Amino acid sequence: MAQNRQQNIRNFCIVAHIDHGKSTLADRIIEKTGVLTDREMQDQVLDNMDIERERGITIKSQCVRMVYHAQNGEEYVLNMIDTPGHVDFGYEVSRSLAACDGAILVVDATQGVEAQTLANVYLALDHDLDVFPVINKIDLPSAEPKKVKDEIEEVIGIEAQDAPEVSAKLGTGIEDVLESVIRKIPAPGGDPGAPLKCLIFDSTYDSYRGVIVFVRVRDGRLKKGMRVRFMQSGAEEEVVETGTFGPGQFIPCEELSAGMVGYFTASIKNIRNARVGDTVTDAANPCAEALPGYKKVLPMVYCGFYPADTARYPELRDALEKLQLNDASLLYEPETSQALGFGFRCGFLGLLHLEVIEERLIREYSIDLVTTAPSVIYKVHKTDGTCVDLTNPTNLPDPSEIEYMEEPVIDGEIMVTPEYVGSIMQLCQERRGIYVSTEYIEKNRAVLRYKLPLNEVIYDFFDALKSRSRGYASFDYELSDYMRSDLVKLDILINKEQVDALSFIVHADGAYERGRKMCEKLKEEIPRHLFEIPIQAAIGGKVIARETVKALRKDVLAKCYGGDISRKRKLLEKQKEGKKKMRQIGSVEIPQSAFLNVLKLDDEG
Amino acid sequence: MKSLALYVHIPFCAGKCYYCDFLSFADVAEDIRLRYTEALLQEIAEAAATLPKQSAADFEVSSIYFGGGTPSFIAPVQIERILNHIRDHFHVRTGAEITLELNPGTVTYDSLKAYKSFGITRLSIGAQSMMNLDLEHLGRVHSVSDFYEAYRNARTAGFRNISVDVMMGLPGQKYADYLNTLREIVACKPEHISSYALTIEEGTPFHEIYGSGRTARDNALGLFRLDLPDEEEERKMYAETANFLVSAGYHRYEISNFAKNDEERPHRYESKHNIVYWTRGDYLGFGLGASSMIENTRFSNIRDLNAYIEADGDVQKIRENETVLDIRAQIEEFMFLGLRMMRGVSFARFEECFHLSMRELYGAVIDAMCRDGLMQEDEGSVMLTARGVDVSNTVMSHFLLEEEQKEEDAFTGGDEEKDQDREAKEDGPPQDKESEEKP
Known part of the structure; x- marks a missing residue:
């Protein structure tokens, strides 16, 4: 019976380039499976942070459990995890993927394959997920599903001819997507009889219940009353509640067994004991070894956050601690400024990440902030032969002690239509970019590759890029190395x-x-x-x-x-x-x- | 016997000036205006009957002010009826200052003679400028010669206390133009001059023109628009107003007000009525939108003309925004209103009113302001300097108290003695008080 249940579970996520309609598709899937009544249905159900709705982007991964009656007469449990599309939030994607067995790749029928389409697909393939494409926005006059399918096969190399053609906006073709999920995404593996082994892929904080830990159960069963151990931190807690995810709510259940995605609470006091990426096991019957955690994401941009009202420093600290709980890539440490008093130097994955954290502090915690200029990490080679990482410009040693400095350089990939190649190249030159290559993946799509100093990118590069390409350019980057520079x-x-x-x-x-x-x-x-x-x-x-x-x-x-x-x-x-x-x-x-x-x-x- | 000032609002005008955001209407039929007067009479009677705690008999009216709008726009006989009605219901002190605002072009020798005959003692004439071009730009209904005619008639009719309003910083106005206006006005030798800088208020035609600077749309439409004098020019006008008027035998007693010097009674020509506002005396306002403060309770009348007429003097229906001022608000007002007066606020008076030391409460602020040359201390008072007057809002905002200070126990003591405070304060009109303070 249990084995049967496991066969009828599908854990999947949706990946896409930003604006290709991922969240809308997620909404339709939720609607279709009847988790919500129409009345409860709001646009972009999964994007429940105010900032997400306003900006139309997904920042946090969201998870929802649905029940689907398939055409073969069987009932399936679908766990869908919505993932962010923006490059800054790649780590969130990565975390969500670890909880899934497959991914739906949403591609805009009018736009085709874009920079982040590729990035996310590669990320999914890295996690050994089965990926199948869905062609969205076929209702638009400029939709070219056939062409896009060819492009997917050509560029990504995955089968696309039988990809469902949908309009998430109008809700057409959704059933087709769900059937494909059943057919193309494998049931989760894992042995419910083996010692408990779950991966923490996210967590949140609730003032009544404490830390709520989101897990994917790989092996065994997780039950109320069980004593569990967090393998990395070594902490042990007793499970108070287990459950699954409804849209925007938690639904308690008896137990979570191998293959399932859900949450548990354990009145965890110290949020540091339940780190995302850690493995949870049965304290009485532990598994042999922990699951591989996530690759640690390193912040690329630093800035100082100071409470506008200096008396609210402790509140800011608590708020950052809570935000870090479900945003492992946020780093912070106390610092002081003559001008601004006590605050924190915080590390982010990018400028959007910075802005999102800032807004969440303001909105969710009502803390007015003063933010200092963002900075990257410079390597300062001193005359005494040592090298220090500089995250705060104020700490720059005296020039007489500096032999030379290095700054981080990124490999940037800009995808743009050919008419804007000239102006984008000019922009990259202005930003001290070093030209690497131009590649035409199709006759109307060019990929420009530049090596760019990160500190030129963190200010307003993205805005400049959008304005010089009338919004058509997309940008992806990763840190490559450090370069000596006259700073x-x-x-x-x-x-x-x-x-x-x-x-x-x-x-x-x-x-x-x-x-x-x-x-x-x-x-x-x-x-x-x-x-x-x-x-x-x-x-x-x-x-x-x-x-x-x-x-x-x-x-x-x-x-x-x-x-x-x-x-x-x-x-x-x-x-x-x-x-x-x-x-x-x-x-x-x-x-x-x-x-x-x-x-x-x-x-x- | 407590002093009381009365304000009567006449919300009608011959035309609405482009800069004006006062509560007045230019297109009201005569029968409505008459009904307004009737409602006003009713309100006066009711207000007298419902003065909080005291009866009207406990108050002595020290000044009456007819403002608007344009009080001279309605028939003098209506003003007479209102004034007589006030005398019927209130005790008006002999020699009370009774001011009527008027606009040139709305008065004749006969009407001025009438005002004089039924007891108006002081006129306030809205001249604004002595250049016809300026008047046109402002949307005034009168010309320079109208002003001269009205002024001459007023003198002939026997008025010996006349105030003239003048404005600076007008569209297209040059420093020299303004100075010329001042010269001409001073040549008429009015007893009092009010000099205001033009402010662009929301909801006025001027706001649409000047509110957000010249726009591309203006240019595209080829809209003709004069530039307002720049800040330097305007400040020069402002500074010269004081210099010039002082040299011409006037003294500034309030940020925007100048009175002619008088050897025997230095404060003779200062507006007794307006000083009540700055020194927080009791005053009652009658008519549309009028403001009142009685016993540290502020309220104002509704601003809807029809509703006001409908209410027919029922003060329950007319009054709104009643605010009982707590000790904190009283102290703040004492400071920011008092500082409008050039004589400033007195330490002794503060202590008398609030049983608190002004030095203890505001010492740090006062010291900082004095250090920055915005205020000065003189003979037991603090006052604005000329520089302080220029940026008086900034200075005054420092005298608003923090919320925490409000909670402090020190402030709760004053309530009981409040009535006695008021008694003490109201022994004489505020300006008499002042003569006592200043040897």
């Missing part, structure tokens, strides 16, 4: 005082330009004070750019007519409120937004 530290002085939080490392050639833009932007951001404020950019004490915020000359309300003072009070209160959102640097008050806005130099929004 300098650019300091910003406001009213003659250096603001440590605004210092950053920049290539010597771009220093003047960057300094000038920073000053201009700060001039816009800093409100006029009662005195004149010089804003200067300097390298090693030498001023290279300057702007001035003129002194406020007039701020007076003429009249309180007929004894109506309410407007006067409102105005004064607004002014006072505004002050609270400021950071005091010497005698200058700087709006907190300035710290992030000065980084978006070319972004007029």
Whole structure:
């Protein structure tokens, strides 16, 4: 019986290039299997973080269990895991894949194979998943399913002729997809009789239940009351509840057996004891060896997070700890800034990842943040022969102690239609890119390969790319190595005082330009004070750019007519409120937004 | 006997000026205007009967102000009815200041004579500029010669206390133009001059034109638009107003107000009515949208004309936004309203009102402001400097208290003695108080 049940389980995920309709397809599948009534059905059910819905992207993996009555008369349990499409969130994809046995590859019938289509497929194949394609958006007039199928076979090398053709938007062809899941994705292996062995692929925190651990059971059974051991941390806990995933809710069940995907709670106090990637086993009857964990993802971008209200430092720490629980790639450690007080230096996979974490802290934890300039990790080779990793520009040793510096370089792959190749190449040149190759995978699709310094990419490269290709270019990158480079530290002085939080490392050639833009932007951001404020950019004490915020000359309300003072009070209160959102640097008050806005130099929004 | 100031709002005008966001209407039929007066009379009677805690007999009216709108736009006989009605229901002190706002072009010698005959003591004339071009740009209904005529008639009718309103920073206005306006006005020797910088208010035609700077659309449409004077120019006008008026025998007693010097009674020509607002005396406002403060409770009247007329004086229906000021709000107001007066706020007076030391509460702020040259201390008071006046909002915002401070026990003590405070304060009109403070 149990074996039977295992035969009728399918664990799968959906992978796609961003915007190819992955989340919409997931919604339709949920709708089709009747987990939700129409009334409960909201667009993009799986994207339940506010930020995800707003931006139309998937950040966190989401998991849902469905029951499907197949055409062969049997009932199947489908565990579907939605995965992020953006390159920054590759680690999430990787984690989800480890819990699956197969993947649906969604390809846009109008766009065809794109950079992340390939990246995600390779990731899935690396995890030994069976992948089958689905052609989406066939309702669009420009859809060319036939051509796209050919392309899939040609470029990716997987069978695509019998790929279901669907319109997730209209809900057509969904049954076909589900039947393909049953046919093409294998039932999970594993021995329910063997000692318990589960992989933690995600977790979340609930203030009532503590840490909720998401697991894929490889072998054995996981039951309430069982004492389990986290093999990596060595911690042991008693299981309080086991269950499966409904959309947006947890549904308790008796037990989770081999092949199943679900969750358990164990009133885990210390969230560090239940790390994603760890293996959970039966404390009384442990399995011989742990499952291979995930490849540790290394942050590429660092920046400082400081609570706007300094008193909220402990809250920020708790919030980061909770976010890290289901976002293993987020790193943080305490640091202090003269300008901003106590905060954390945080490591991210990319700039979008940074922004998402920032927004989640603001929205989910209501912590207003001041963010410092993002920085990559530089290697500083000192004259004494040692080499240090520099994640915070403020910590740059004295120039006399520096032999030379190296910066991280990425292998960038830009896929674009031929008419934009020229402008994209120009952009890459401007960003100190080293040309590697151009390849036409089809007559109207070119892949440009460049080696680019990562610090040129983390600012606004993605935006620039989109604007110079009218949104057609897609970009994928991975860290390749470190390269010796002529780097300098650019300091910003406001009213003659250096603001440590605004210092950053920049290539010597771009220093003047960057300094000038920073000053201009700060001039816009800093409100006029009662005195004149010089804003200067300097390298090693030498001023290279300057702007001035003129002194406020007039701020007076003429009249309180007929004894109506309410407007006067409102105005004064607004002014006072505004002050609270400021950071005091010497005698200058700087709006907190300035710290992030000065980084978006070319972004007029 | 407590002092009380009365404000009467007449929300009608011959035309709506382009910059004006006051509560007034230019296109109301005469019968509506008459019904408004009736409702106003009802409100006055009811308000007198429902003065909180006290009866009207406990109050002595020290000043009355007819504002608008354009009070001179309605028939003088209506003003007379209102004034007589007030006298019937309130005790109006002998020699009370009774001001009427008027616009040139809406008065004649006869009407001015009438105002004088039934007891208006002071006129406030909205001249705004002495250049016809400026007046046109502002959408004023009068011309420069209308002003002269009205002014002459007012003098002939016997008015010895006249205030003239002037505006600076007008579209297309140059420093020299403004100075010329000031010169011409001073040549008329009014007893009082109010000088306001033009502000662009939301919901006015000016806001649509000047609210967001010149747009590409303006250019594309070839819309004609004069530029507002830049900040430097406007500040120059502002600074010169004070210099020029002081040299012409006026003194500034409030941020925007200048009074003619008088050897025997230095404060003679200051607006007693407006000083009540700045010194937080009790005042009652009648009519559409009028504001009141009685015994540290603020409220205002509804702003819907039909609803006001409908309510027919029922103060229950008319009044809204009632706010009982806690001690924190009282202190804040004391500071930011008091600082509008050039004499500033007195340490002794503060302690008298709140049984708290101003030095203890605001010492740090005051010191910082004095250090930055925005305030100065003189004879037991603190006041704005000229530079402080320029940026007075910034200065005043520092006197708003933090929420935590509000919770502090120190603040709760004052409540009981509040009534006595008020008694003490209301012994005389605020400006008399001031003469006592300043030797």
